[in-house]
Each structure stands twice: as C-alpha cells, then as structure tokens.
Amino acid sequence: MIPFKKILFLILVVFLSFVLLQSCDTTSSSSDYEPITVTGIVSDSQHEPIEDAIVRIINPAPEKVTTTNEFGKYSFELKVDSTTAYTIEVRKEGYIIENNEFIAIVERNVELPAFRLSTVNEGGDNDGEGDPPPEVVGEAASIFLESVSATDIGVMSTGQREDAQLVFQVVDEFGNPLVNSNSVDVSFRVGDHPDEDLNLSSETVRTNENGQASVTVTSGKISGTVQIIAEFEREDGTVRDSQPVRIVIHAGLPSQDHFTIVLDERNKTSNRADEVTVEVLVGDKYGNAVADETAIYFTTNGGFIYGSSFTNGGRAASPLTIGNPIPLNGIATITASTTGENEQSVSASTNMIFSGSPNISVTPETFNIANAEDQQFDYSVTDSNGNPMEPGTNISVTVEGNEIDVLGDVDISVGTPNAIFSNLSELTEYSFIIDDAEPDEINDTPVYITIEVDGPNGSARKTITGRKAKIQP
Structure with missing residues (x-):
C-alpha cells in the first residue's frame, strides 16, 4: 500500500502544478498600455495618518488589496485599457468603513482625495461637550482630474457628440478637498491641439465647496488629439498644474467633395489576368481623413473586384482583376461608394482600358x-x-x-x-x-x-x- 500512496501523491502534485501553470498563462496576458498608479492617503478625523489600514479595490474584478504605510499612504498599480469606474474601500479596526469611486483613464496616474476615517465612537454627542471641532483644511497643494464625461468626441456639425466636461479636484497637502473658506481660482489652458476653433467654456473657475472646478471643451473642425491642463497659483506664487488630459476628436462622415478614386495603372492587356489596385481617398467635409474602418464598396463592369474594403488613415484599396467580362468598347468603369451625412450616398467612378491585340x-x-x-x-x-x-x-x-x-x-x-x-x-x-x-x-x-x-x-x-x-x- 505504501508505494501506491506515494505514486498517487506524485500524480496529484504533477496535476496541481500543471493547473497552476495553466492559470498563470491565462492570467498573464499583456496589455498594449502602460499600467497606471493609484495613490492616496488615509488619516483620522484629526488628520493624523493611519498605519496598516486595509485598502481594497472591490469593483470591477479582480479585487486588489494593499495596506497603508506609517505615513498613511498607499499605492496600487492597475492595467487600464479604457476609461473605467472603480470602487475603493478603506477599513481599519475601530473605524467606520469608507467607500469612494474614481475614474481611471488609459496611461494616466490617479491621486485620490484623502480618506478621513471616524472611529466607531465619533459622530455622537461628543461626551456631552458640544459639537466636534470643525475640520481644518490646509492651503491648496495639488490638482488632478476627478472625472471626465467623454474621452472621445467628434468634429463640429457632424452629428457626433462635440463636447466633454472635465472635473478637476484641488486638495491640500494631506489630500483633503478644499472648502469655500480656502477656495482657489483654477485656470484652464489648451496644450497640444489640432485647430483654433476648439473652445473652452471658461478660462478661470473658482473651486466650489468640494474643492472642484470644471470646464467643458467643445471640438472644432479638425480631428486629432487635444490636451487640457488645469492649474492654480499658491499663496507663495508657485503654480501647480494637473497632468495633461487627452481628448480625442474624431473626423466626420465621408464627404462627396473629399472622395477620390485612383488607379495605379489605366491600361492592361485583357487576356493576362493581371491585377490593378483601385484606391479610394476619403475625407470629411473639413478635409480630415475619416475614421478608420469606414466601409467602402466597389463595383465594376469589366473583370471583377473585391466588393468592399475599410479605410485606414483615410485610404481604402481593392484589387481589380483584368478578365471577363470585357466591356464592349474595351473600357471598364469602376465605382467606389460609401455613405455620408444624412445617409446620402457618396461615390466616384474611374475608367480602365482592357486592351487587345495590336x-x-x-x-x-x-x-x-x-x-x-x-x-x-x-x-x-x-x-x-x-x-x-x-x-x-x-x-x-x-x-x-x-x-x-x-x-x-x-x-x-x-x-x-x-x-x-x-x-x-x-x-x-x-x-x-x-x-x-x-x-x-x-x-x-x-x-x-x-x-x-x-x-x-x-x-x-x-x-x-x-x-x-x-x-x-
């Protein structure tokens, strides 16, 4: 019996090792984006840091857990491939559990407002000695993006969403949001941007009772990426600014005035089954290259052609094969088409000679x-x-x-x-x-x-x- 038990034990060890390796393989998929860092601080109601508080990201899965250091600080590393809402929880023995939500954007680090935990005995009658002392918030120390309504908008007058609201949070050195008594003016400016028609709803906004200031960006006529920076000036004259927030402005739908069909050759022998590339250049009404993956359809009355293709950088191509049917006059007509604004057809045609013997x-x-x-x-x-x-x-x-x-x-x-x-x-x-x-x-x-x-x-x-x-x- 002893040898049999040893064999059974070895089989079980090998099986569990195989399962573990498979699990590692399936959970170690790489991302095209750099991970982001989420940081924050946990303190008590008197702004004293709390050590060994448990900090958990509980939604979405998978859950991540860490603890605060002696300064009450914590840090997470997250892999984010799209704008995502997260729920974070902080708990410590003897304190009331606190939850908060934050928005994470691809390749943009997040600094969260401070968690201030109250003990289970706080918040009552304060031992009959009146209300607890009011919170004390320090001078504005840093600013970060709290939320954004959309990271992708479209160029103006193309039927797409044209604006996005950005909410910035200003906090003191302990991570506490500012209040009305120490509010600051937050200025907004445009960094890298595609054109001058881009608009910001305000140049300067005073922080509200939650220490927040918001601005709305509205697109112009040119597609591309725009950067928005928020900043404020401290009492000592130094300027603190946020990391640039990127908003992508997509092009509009295809325009007849910016739709071109071209051939790399215009005369081929009809009996050789050669191929000719038919290419289409597609722009919106402002001359921007249309969004990638815009469908283009092709037809011909001579030879045959692959029926559809999708744009990449405003270009789409399809191969035309020279062969039957040969047009009666030896000149084939190739047509490319797509759909533009208001579901109107956008198309262009060109000709190709199917030549015969001399x-x-x-x-x-x-x-x-x-x-x-x-x-x-x-x-x-x-x-x-x-x-x-x-x-x-x-x-x-x-x-x-x-x-x-x-x-x-x-x-x-x-x-x-x-x-x-x-x-x-x-x-x-x-x-x-x-x-x-x-x-x-x-x-x-x-x-x-x-x-x-x-x-x-x-x-x-x-x-x-x-x-x-x-x-x-």
Whole structure:
C-alpha cells in the first residue's frame, strides 16, 4: 500500500502544478498600455495618518488589496485599457468603513482625495461637550482630474457628440478637498491641439465647496488629439498644474467633395489576368481623413473586384482583376461608394482600358517620291476597339532604300493614358517623313517601309513598298 500512496501523491502534485501553470498563462496576458498608479492617503478625523489600514479595490474584478504605510499612504498599480469606474474601500479596526469611486483613464496616474476615517465612537454627542471641532483644511497643494464625461468626441456639425466636461479636484497637502473658506481660482489652458476653433467654456473657475472646478471643451473642425491642463497659483506664487488630459476628436462622415478614386495603372492587356489596385481617398467635409474602418464598396463592369474594403488613415484599396467580362468598347468603369451625412450616398467612378491585340494601319500604302521631294506617312497602332496598347509597348519604323532620310515617330514607347483619357490620340496616332537625300542622283530605286509592334498585347508587323523614281516634279 505504501508505494501506491506515494505514486498517487506524485500524480496529484504533477496535476496541481500543471493547473497552476495553466492559470498563470491565462492570467498573464499583456496589455498594449502602460499600467497606471493609484495613490492616496488615509488619516483620522484629526488628520493624523493611519498605519496598516486595509485598502481594497472591490469593483470591477479582480479585487486588489494593499495596506497603508506609517505615513498613511498607499499605492496600487492597475492595467487600464479604457476609461473605467472603480470602487475603493478603506477599513481599519475601530473605524467606520469608507467607500469612494474614481475614474481611471488609459496611461494616466490617479491621486485620490484623502480618506478621513471616524472611529466607531465619533459622530455622537461628543461626551456631552458640544459639537466636534470643525475640520481644518490646509492651503491648496495639488490638482488632478476627478472625472471626465467623454474621452472621445467628434468634429463640429457632424452629428457626433462635440463636447466633454472635465472635473478637476484641488486638495491640500494631506489630500483633503478644499472648502469655500480656502477656495482657489483654477485656470484652464489648451496644450497640444489640432485647430483654433476648439473652445473652452471658461478660462478661470473658482473651486466650489468640494474643492472642484470644471470646464467643458467643445471640438472644432479638425480631428486629432487635444490636451487640457488645469492649474492654480499658491499663496507663495508657485503654480501647480494637473497632468495633461487627452481628448480625442474624431473626423466626420465621408464627404462627396473629399472622395477620390485612383488607379495605379489605366491600361492592361485583357487576356493576362493581371491585377490593378483601385484606391479610394476619403475625407470629411473639413478635409480630415475619416475614421478608420469606414466601409467602402466597389463595383465594376469589366473583370471583377473585391466588393468592399475599410479605410485606414483615410485610404481604402481593392484589387481589380483584368478578365471577363470585357466591356464592349474595351473600357471598364469602376465605382467606389460609401455613405455620408444624412445617409446620402457618396461615390466616384474611374475608367480602365482592357486592351487587345495590336493592329497597324498606314497612309499612304503606295508612293513614288519625286526628285528632291519628300513624302509624309501617317500611321496608327490600336486594338480592335481603337484603344492604345499597354504602356511600354515598343513601336519601330525602319526604311530600306538608297539615299533616303527618315524623320519623325520611328522609335516609340507607348505612354500611359491620363485620368480622363484625353490623350488617347497621342498614344495611337503617329507620323514620319522620308525624303530624297541625294537630289543630284537620278537612280530609280525601290523603298521598303516596315512598322513593327512588340509588347504585352502581342506583336504585329506591316510593310509597304514604293519607289524613289526620280520623276521630275
């Protein structure tokens, strides 16, 4: 029996170790934000620090517990990934339990007002000797953010919440809130901010009976992050200010005037299944990039395209695949759309050439150059729809014959269509001239002209024949 018990004990130890490791793994997830520090002080009704008071954050879970030091001070470290309301409790044997609430904001430390605990015997008739002595609050020593109604607002006139109220707390050196008898003027100023249209409801506010001063910030026309700082001046002339409070101002909805569709290429061969990136630039009516994850929808009457994409930094993209169906005129229309203010559609379209095989035509196709004369030739290179070849296609003209000069469009690399296709003729129509280089010679010789095309659309070649007959004009 003894060996069996040992084996059973070892199995139990291994199992419990495995469970403990798994628990550690599941509770040690990292955060993208730096933890914040929550500090405060606990004293009695006479402002004497209380040592070894139990301080607990009881909501939300998980609970955190610490105790005060000899100076009545305590400190917590919290991981905060969004604006969160916490409930904190302080207790000590012989004292009445106290609770309080505070707001924690991402990456912003919190200094709480002092807890003043009363003994279980305090608050009665004071042994028949009249009311207890009034509280004594010292000079203003520090200021911190007590609460904020919203940390994210929208630019003005876009249907979003446009303002946020910030409440700042002023306390003395023991952490006690100021009272009316020693109130101070708190000034508010804007630190880093996106534009001058931003507004603060007040520049200076006197603290109330709870030692608090509040201000409302209202957004302007530009998105970004704004910093609000509260400060006051002590009797000795030194200025104490709060840590900057960040308010994020989001952009408005998409605007038709700030909606642009662009292509990285505008002419691709229709039989190669190439991809072209279709990109959309989206801004609100003030020119701010719209909020990330704004949905953009795409359609096309040529080839196929991924139907939706989401903005990042005001940009969204989708790949267009060149293929069937091929539009009748070889020019596809791609449309991007989204929804703007008042549920109005916002859209833009652009065109893309699906080009085919090359065709060459030249005028004239027969010729006879007279003595000391020249001849102009006009030629075009297009597909069956009259559209140009894909950019980079090479076009060359060679002339064979004695005593002949040639000038003009004889070595061409096809360019790119512009956004409105107003330059297509420049990409399809060319010309050159050949002339009699030796007018004193009277030999009658043949002349051969060859036009060649080579590129992604394929290859083509056309040759015409004439004479330099030395006919007197």
